[in-house]
Each structure stands twice: as C-alpha cells, then as structure tokens.
Amino acid sequence: MYTHCRGRDRQVGKLGTCDGTVAPSNRRPDIATAKTSVHPLAKLPTGIDGFDQLSHGGFPRHRTSLIIGGPGAGKTVFALQCLVNGARRHRAPGIFVAFEESPRQVIANGATFDWGLPGLAAKKLFFMDAHLSPTLVKAGDFDLVGMLAMLAAKKQEMGAQWIAFDGIDVLRTLLRDPAAEMRELYRLRDWLSDQALTAIVTAKAEGRSAEAGHYGFLQFMVDCVVRLDRRQEDRISASTLQITKYRGSGYESAEFPLSFGPSGIEVGATKPPDIEHKASTERLSAGFERLDVMLGGGVFRGSSTLITGVPGTSKTTLAGKFVEAACRRGERALFISFDESADQIMRNLSSVGIQLKAHVKSDLLRMHSARTEGISAEEHLLKIGALVREYRPQCMVIDPLTAIAKSGALGAARTVANRLIYMIKDDGITLLVTALSETEGQGGEATDLQISTIADTWIHLSYLVRSGERNRALTIIKSRGTPHSNQVRELVLSNAGPSLSDVYTAGGEVLMGTLRWEKEAEESAKKIRYRAEVDHKRRELQFAEANTSAQIKALQLNLERQRAELSLYAGEGDVHTASSSQRESELRRRRGADPAEGPARKNGNGAAR
Amino acid sequence: MSRRTVKPKPQAAEFTTVVVLRLYVAGGAPNSMQAIANLEAICAEYLKDGHKLEVVDVLENPRRAMAEGVLVTPSLSKLSPQPVAQVIGNLSDKRQVMLALGLKPHGG
Numbered sequence: 001m002y003t004h005c006r007g008r009d010r011q012v013g014k015l016g017t018c019d020g021t022v023a024p025s026n027r028r029p030d031i032a033t034a035k036t037s038v039h040p041l042a043k044l045p046t047g048i049d050g051f052d053q054l055s056h057g058g059f060p061r062h063r064t065s066l067i068i069g070g071p072g073a074g075k076t077v078f079a080l081q082c083l084v085n086g087a088r089r090h091r092a093p094g095i096f097v098a099f100e101e102s103p104r105q106v107i108a109n110g111a112t113f114d115w116g117l118p119g120l121a122a123k124k125l126f127f128m129d130a131h132l133s134p135t136l137v138k139a140g141d142f143d144l145v146g147m148l149a150m151l152a153a154k155k156q157e158m159g160a161q162w163i164a165f166d167g168i169d170v171l172r173t174l175l176r177d178p179a180a181e182m183r184e185l186y187r188l189r190d191w192l193s194d195q196a197l198t199a200i201v202t203a204k205a206e207g208r209s210a211e212a213g214h215y216g217f218l219q220f221m222v223d224c225v226v227r228l229d230r231r232q233e234d235r236i237s238a239s240t241l242q243i244t245k246y247r248g249s250g251y252e253s254a255e256f257p258l259s260f261g262p263s264g265i266e267v268g269a270t271k272p273p274d275i276e277h278k279a280s281t282e283r284l285s286a287g288f289e290r291l292d293v294m295l296g297g298g299v300f301r302g303s304s305t306l307i308t309g310v311p312g313t314s315k316t317t318l319a320g321k322f323v324e325a326a327c328r329r330g331e332r333a334l335f336i337s338f339d340e341s342a343d344q345i346m347r348n349l350s351s352v353g354i355q356l357k358a359h360v361k362s363d364l365l366r367m368h369s370a371r372t373e374g375i376s377a378e379e380h381l382l383k384i385g386a387l388v389r390e391y392r393p394q395c396m397v398i399d400p401l402t403a404i405a406k407s408g409a410l411g412a413a414r415t416v417a418n419r420l421i422y423m424i425k426d427d428g429i430t431l432l433v434t435a436l437s438e439t440e441g442q443g444g445e446a447t448d449l450q451i452s453t454i455a456d457t458w459i460h461l462s463y464l465v466r467s468g469e470r471n472r473a474l475t476i477i478k479s480r481g482t483p484h485s486n487q488v489r490e491l492v493l494s495n496a497g498p499s500l501s502d503v504y505t506a507g508g509e510v511l512m513g514t515l516r517w518e519k520e521a522e523e524s525a526k527k528i529r530y531r532a533e534v535d536h537k538r539r540e541l542q543f544a545e546a547n548t549s550a551q552i553k554a555l556q557l558n559l560e561r562q563r564a565e566l567s568l569y570a571g572e573g574d575v576h577t578a579s580s581s582q583r584e585s586e587l588r589r590r591r592g593a594d595p596a597e598g599p600a601r602k603n604g605n606g607a608a609r
Numbered sequence: 610m611s612r613r614t615v616k617p618k619p620q621a622a623e624f625t626t627v628v629v630l631r632l633y634v635a636g637g638a639p640n641s642m643q644a645i646a647n648l649e650a651i652c653a654e655y656l657k658d659g660h661k662l663e664v665v666d667v668l669e670n671p672r673r674a675m676a677e678g679v680l681v682t683p684s685l686s687k688l689s690p691q692p693v694a695q696v697i698g699n700l701s702d703k704r705q706v707m708l709a710l711g712l713k714p715h716g717g
Contacts, residue, residue, distance in 0.1 A: 001641030130680050133695065138706035140643070140698030145635035146667035148673060153671035174681075 041248045043199050044092075044162075047085025048078070051226075051269030053244055054252040059547065060223045063247075064192050064199040068219075069228030074258065074265055075202035075241060076106065077113075078228065079164040081264040082200055083256040084115045087124035095126045096156060100167030103127030104456055113264045126154055141177075144184050148191045153193060156483060163192070168218075182217060187220050187434045214488040223247040228258065242265050257415050259378050262385045279481075284329075284395070284430055286457075287321030290500040294476055294485040297455055302420055303430040303480070307451055309461030311473055315434035318348040318459070319397045326395035327359035334393035335367045336384060338403035342367035353497035366391050372406040378418035382406040385423060393429055401433040401451065417451050455523065456480045461491065464512050471512035474500060490516065626687045628710065629689040635682040636668040640699040644662040644683035647700035687711075 040081040042567040045055035052058050059065045067075045083094035098106050100335065106127060110117040121127060128151065154160070165188070175181045192199045203218060205227075219225050227247040242485070243251045256267050259512070276393055280418040283298035286305065301306050305322075307315045335356075338347055346356045346367065359365035370380065381404075388396070424431045452458050457479040462469050472491040472526035473494075476484045489500040490512045504511040504519045511519050610650055639709035645664060650659055667674040667682055677686075680697075687694040689712050694709045707714060 033679060128675075129678070132680060132697075135695065137694065137696045137705055137709040138698050138702075139696045139709070140647070140701035141637070141640050142681045142683060142698045143638060143640050144681060145641070146684070147680055149635060149668045150671040150675045150679070154675065456701045 008241060013025060025166070030195065043249070044086070044090075047089055049261075049263070050256065051241070051265075054256065054267060055224070055246060056250055058150065058246070058466055059198055059200065061198050062193070063223040064189060064201060064221070065224035065226065066218060066588050067200060067202045067226045067228060068205040068221040069202075070230055071204060073228035073230040074260065075204075075228055076101070077260070078111050078226070078265055079166055079200045079202050080117075081113075081115075083125055083162050083164055084110070084117060084120060085237040086162045087120055088115070091124070093124045093126070093156075093158045094162035094164065095128060095151060097128045097130050097151070097163065097165045098167070099130045099132075099170040101167065102131050103129050106166070114262050115264065126158060126160070130170075132170070137551045138174065141180060142175075142516075144171075144187055152191075152195060156163050157198065160338075161198060162200070163195075163197045164202070165241070166202050167204065169203040169205075170199050185218060185221060219245060224249075229255070236241065250305070250453065259415065260382065260417065261380050262389070262392075272312040280428075285322075285325040286319055286432075286499060287325050288500075290489070291318075291474075294474075294487070295457065296482040296484050299430065299432075299479075300481065301430050302425065302428045303456035304425060304433065304454070304458040305459065306455035307432065307434045307459045307461065308437045308452070309434075310437055310458070310463065311461060313461035314493060314498065315461060316345065317352055317354065317493065318461075319399045319432055319434055320345070321352040321498060323397055324354050324359070324397065326430075327364045330364070331394040332392065332479055333359070333365045333397070333456045334387065334391055335365060335397045335399070337367070337369050337399045338372050338406075340369060341370045345369075351495075352493050353495050361448070367434070368392070370403075371402045377404045377413040381416045381420055381423075384420060388424065388427060388429070395430045396424060396432070396435045398431070400436050402436045414450055418454060421451060421454055452477075457482070457484075462594070467515055468569075469513040469515070471516075473512065475501070517567055613627060615652060620686065625657070626690055628656055628687065630660060630710075631665060631686045633665045633667050633674055633677075633679045633682055633684045633686075638668060638682065641683045643689075643699040644685070647703070647706070648685065651700070651703065651710075655707070690693045 003174045012218075042061040043059065044057070044061045045052045045058040067078055068073050080096060083096055086092040096103070098108065102110075103121075107117055107121050117125075122367055130147070151163070168185070168188075171184060174179050175184065190552075201218075201222065222245075222249065224243070227242045227244050229240045229242070229561075231240070239260075240255045242255045243253060258265060258267050260266075280301040280303075283300040284301050285292050285298045286295055308320055309315050314336075323333045323335050335342075336344075342360075346360070349356060350573040354366055356367070360367060361411045366387075370383065372380075384398070398420075401417055404416060404420075421431065421433070426560070433451070433455070453476075458477040460475045460477050462473050462475070464473050472493075476486075478484075482507050488503055492499050492505050501516070504516055511594075630648070630652075632644060634644060638695075648662070650652045652662060665674060667679060682696070683699055685696040685700065685706070687696075694711075696706055700706050704714075
C-alpha cells in the first residue's frame with residue numbers, strides 16, 4: 001500500500017502541485033546525503049531514465065545485480081539497455097550472454113529502439129549464444145567452467161566492463177538439481193568478482209511466492225535486486241519496477257511505473273520534478289475569433305487544451321479549426337486521429353468550411369491515422385513519440401486521446417496519457433487533445449483518462465435537448481492564467497465553419513437552436529411593435545399639443561377682444577355723464593332760466609330723472 | 610589437448626566406419642575428468658573397431674571452443690558419421706550417450 005502511494009506521490013509531485021518531490025531524499029537521509037560526502041559504493045550509471053535516480057546512481061560497480069520478473073516484464077530489455085548505454089555513453093564494451101533467445105532474436109528485438117543496436121553489436125557489444133539446442137542430449141552432470149573460461153578470454157580481448165546473463169533460470173531446467181544449480185551460481189559469482197565485471201543477471205519468476213522459493217539464495221548472493229512486474233489490468237498489462245535490495249546503498253523502495261518508450265525502458269515519474277515547461281505568454285488562436293475572445297485572447301503557446309464531449313459534439317471540428325489556424329500562421333501541425341482515415345476526416349471537415357488538403361500538400365500539415373484494435377497504450381506512445389521526433393510539429397492534435405485506452409488497462413493508459421502530454425509539452429508543442437466522455441451530465445465532463453487535471457485549458461462540449469432539438473453548447477471549464485468567459489455559448493456549425501452564439505436565458509432556462517431563433521424573432525417583432533407604438537403615441541401627443549396650443553391662441557384672441565371691449569365700455573360711461581350735464585346747462589340756457597341755481601337743484605333734477 | 614586414434618583392426622574390415630568424436634573439457638574439473646573416463650570406457654567397449662577422439666581443453670583454447678559453439682563443459686560432439694550429435698554432461702548416463710552416438714548395447 002505504502003509503495004503504491006509513493007509511486008503516485010511522485011507522479012503528483014511532477015505536476016508541481018505537491019511537495020512530495022522532496023520526500024525521496026528525506027526517507028533515508030543517512031545514505032541519500034552520502035552522495036555529497038564519501039560514497040561507500042562505486043556505482044555505474046545504467047543510463048535508464050529514472051532508474052539511476054531510484055538507485056542513487058545505478059548498479060554497484062564490479063558486483064552482480066539481479067533482475068527478476070515474469071515473462072514480458074522487460075528483463076532482457078533492461079539488461080540490454082544497460083549494456084547499450086554503457087557502450088554508447090561511456091565507451092564501455094559489454095558481453096551479453098543469451099540463455100533464452102538467440103543473439104539474432106535479441107538484436108532484432110533491440111533494434112526497435114533507437115539505440116542503433118545492430119551497429120553497436122558489431123563494435124562494442126558481444127553476444128554469446130548460450131541458447132542450448134533442443135537436439136542436445138544431456139548425459140550426466142555438467143558445469144560452467146568452460147563457458148566462464150571462454151567469457152574470460154572474450155573479456156580480455158575486448159576489455160569488457162559490463163556483462164549480462166539473460167535468463168539464468170534456464171540453468172535450473174538443464175541441471176535438474178538444485179544443489180548443482182547453486183554450485184554453478186556460486187561459481188558464477190566468484191568468477192564475476194574475480195573478473196571485476198559489473199554484472200546483470202536476469203531470471204524469470206512467476207508470481208511472488210514461487211520466485212521466493214527458487215531464487216531466495218540467488219537474491220542473497222547478489223548485491224542488488226530489481227523486481228519487474230507486469231500485471232494484467234483490464235486485458236492489458238501495467239508494468240512496475242521495484243528495487244527490493246541494494247547492499248550498502250540507499251534506494252527508493254517504492255514500486256514505480258515502468259514503460260517502454262522509443263529509447264527503451266523508462267521508469268515512471270522519473271524526470272526531475274523541478275523541470276518546468278517554459279511558460280510562454282504568446283497567445284495562439286484556438287481556431288476562431290469568438291472562441292479566442294472567450295479564452296481571453298486564445299491559448300498560450302506550448303499549452304495543452306482538452307476538449308471533452310459525448311460523440312457528435314463537434315470535437316473534431318474544433319480540432320480541425322485549430323489546426324487550420326496553425327497552418328494559416330505558417331506553423332507545422334500534426335493531426336493524429338484514430339480509426340478514421342485522414343481522407344475521411346478532411347472530407348468531413350471541408351463540409352464545415354475547414355480546408356486542410358492544401359496544407360497537407362504543402363507539407364505544413366501531417367495527418368496520421370492509427371488503428372486502436374489490440375494496440376496497447378504504450379505502443380501508441382512509442383509511435384506518437386516517433387512521429388513527433390520525425391515531423392517536429394509546432395501545433396498538434398490528438399483526436400481523440402481516449403482512443404489509446406481502447407484496448408488495455410485503464411491504469412496503464414492513464415500513465416501513458418500523462419506521459420504523452422508531458423512529452424509533447426517538453427517539446428514546446430501547443431497541444432489540443434479531444435476526449436470522449438461517455439456520459440452526459442453529472443460527472444460527464446470528466447474523462448476516464450483523468451487528464452483534465454494536467455490540461456491547461458479545458459473546453460467542454462455538450463448537448464442541450466429541448467423541444468425536439470439537440471443543440472451544441474460550449475463551456476470553458478478552466479483556462480490556466482486566463483480570465484476566461486464563464487458563459488455558455490451555443491456552437492453553431494455552418495458552411496463557413498463553427499461559430500458561437502449567445503444563448504438566451506428565459507425564466508432560468510437556457511434557450512438554443514430554434515427556441516433561440518424564435519426568441520430572437522419574437523424579440524425583434526416586439527421591438528418593431530414597440531417602435532410603432534411609440535411613433536403613434538408621439539404623433540398623438542404632437543397632435544394634442546398642437547390642438548392645445550391652437551386652443552390657447554384662440555382663447556387669447558378672445559381675451560384680447562373682450563379686454564378691448566371692456567376698455568371701450570369704461571370710456572363711454574364718462575362721456576355720457578359729461579354730455580348730460582352739458583346738455584342740461586345748454587337746455588337751461590336755451591330756456592333762459594336762471595343760471596345755475598345751486599347744486600341742490602341740480603341734485604333735485606338729478607333725482608327726478 | 611590430446612589425440613588418440615584407435616586404428617580399425619584389419620580383420621574387422623566389414624566395419625569400416627570410423628566414429629569421429631570431440632570432447633571439450635575444462636582442465637581438471639571433476640565433471641570433465643569423469644567425462645574422459647566414461648567416454649574412454651564406452652569407446653573401449655563399443656568402438657574397438659575404429660574411432661577418432663579429440664579432447665579439447667577449453668581453458669587452454671577458449672577461442673576455439675567458442676568458435677565451435679561450446680557452451681558448457683564437458684561437452685561431447687559426434688562429428689561423423691552423420692547425423693552429428695551433441696551430448697553434454699560427464700557422460701555418466703551411459704544409455705543416453707550410446708543412444709546419441711548411435712551405438713547398440715551388446716547382447717541387447
């Protein structure tokens with residue numbers, strides 16, 4: 001249990017999200033720190049990615065190390081790789097004694113890695129065919145004295161420093177006698193220590209208990225024991241490596257994932273966790289403008305983008321658009337698809353206005369289609385790694401990444417998916433992967449491969465089904481280092497390519513497709529109606545206003561006339577009074593009456609009137 | 610290295626096939642010494658009529674032994690007549706050796 005957790009811790013540590021990376025050196029401080037002081041044991045680096053870190057420097061020099069494991073666990077590759085690395089990097093010749101396979105087979109198998117093995121085999125490596133012919137008759141006891149004498153002569157001749165005995169367990173079946181076998185193994189050990197050779201012995205071991213019985217003494221005999229394990233997980237195997245013994249040295253005792261890369265065995269979570277990918281601030285188009293706007297200007301160069309969604313949510317279309325945008329910028333792009341021919345993908349993409357054929361012709365774009373049936377995730381990793389090295393793309397699409405988990409164990413596929421993404425990121429390639437999510441809704445956004453945690457940007461595509469329609473919705477779930485949009489957008493496909501539309505929310509529900517269109521139409525009709533109403537009202541008001549002001553004018557005219565009349569009447573009253581007193585006095589004068597008799601009379605006259 | 614040739618006796622001219630053997634040994638290692646003794650006994654008993662035996666010490670001639678495909682010691686090769694055969698071990702299993710060399714036990 002503990003060992004498992006450690007393996008994971010290291011993985012997490014690689015992400016830089018946990019400080020588990022310091023733990024290994026903390027575990028055995030007394031010896032781990034010995035690296036800086038006097039080292040009690042001289043070691044020879046194996047050159048195997050990760051193993052030298054776990055073993056604090058490699059295998060013990062001039063001593064014997066044992067690699068045990070089941071069939072296909074990688075014992076032969078491990079041993080051979082040590083020899084190859086010694087020969088290539090340190091010019092240390094080596095001898096490979098093949099008990100199980102013929103040297104021709106071993107060389108042919110090793111030629112699948114990028115070691116240049118056939119060339120090395122001629123110069124720096126010697127392969128001894130210890131593969132006993134089936135026609136051989138055994139008549140009595142035998143020993144290895146002669147073989148060791150021959151090997152000693154060969155070692156003298158070529159100055160070998162490494163020696164590997166591959167499949168030493170074959171001796172057991174030949175000797176048919178445990179005592180004789182033990183005798184020969186001790187003979188071997190003594191010979192090795194006399195010869196000052198660094199030796200690797202491999203032995204098959206089926207299961208843990210069986211191996212313990214047969215090889216207990218073998219494990220006591222050697223100075224370092226490495227156990228390789230290959231477990232079946234979901235029809236495909238997952239490999240692990242564990243150092244179970246290292247005399248006189250500290251080591252990481254956990255079980256670590258092991259995989260076969262283009263350069264041979266790599267032990268998982270091995271790259272120094274402090275290696276960081278260069279963080280570029282350059283933004284690249286994710287395909288089309290509105291998506292870039294949502295992403296705050298596009299994706300960062302060298303970042304990884306994950307697009308998840310159930311089948312038919314146009315993941316491939318977005319991937320195609322991304323690649324097209326890259327090619328338009330003049331960048332080299334690689335499009336890896338699974339179980340669908342490149343031609344078919346290009347035809348389908350051209351129906352939505354994404355034209356890739358011209359870019360393929362100009363060699364800006366490489367389309368690669370791989371089969372998934374019966375191919376393990378590790379094989380995919382090897383192939384993709386080789387493609388990347390060969391083509392050196394700047395932008396890359398894997399559509400869908402989940403295809404690598406199709407045949408085989410999920411656990412292995414997860415490791416591989418992680419490694420693949422890191423490998424591509426290490427090369428500074430801007431990566432876009434799509435991943436199929438099997439279920440919609442709760443948890444449907446997560447993928448089986450659990451890669452969402454290592455992707456920098458995560459775009460999720462989903463369906464919204466309502467009123468007999470299925471509409472695509474796009475959400476950005478995360479985008480590291482970017483103030484991205486939190487809005488759900490409708491993804492609309494047309495001849496001109498994908499585009500994004502705002503969605504309507506009405507009564508707490510998101511409207512898309514026809515409903516959105518209806519809503520839009522309704523909204524615009526409403527607007528027209530409203531405008532007409534306003535116009536009408538304005539005219540009405542204008543009319544009323546004109547009416548009122550006309551009324552005001554008429555009234556004013558009326559007022560003025562009345563005022564005039566009024567003033568006229570006021571003047572006439574005075575005239576009348578004046579003229580009547582004048583007429584009275586005139587009358588009186590004409591009658592010849594007394595001149596004015598005083599006011600009393602006058603009053604009396606007035607009163608009489 | 611030593612070569613011992615037992616010439617066929619003239620009166621047994623009907624058995625003219627000469628068995629050519631080569632035994633690879635490792636110095637004075639116990640198994641090797643036993644192999645020489647066992648083989649000589651078999652030859653004396655069954656190959657009186659004619660055989661050629663060459664004993665090669667691998668410790669003295671490792672390169673030659675390697676070139677000739679020797680792996681473990683002791684190792685016996687029947688080079689002639691056809692078919693060639695190879696036997697490993699100290700040859701204590703007489704029945705197996707005789708089968709491999711194509712010899713029939715007496716009175717059997």
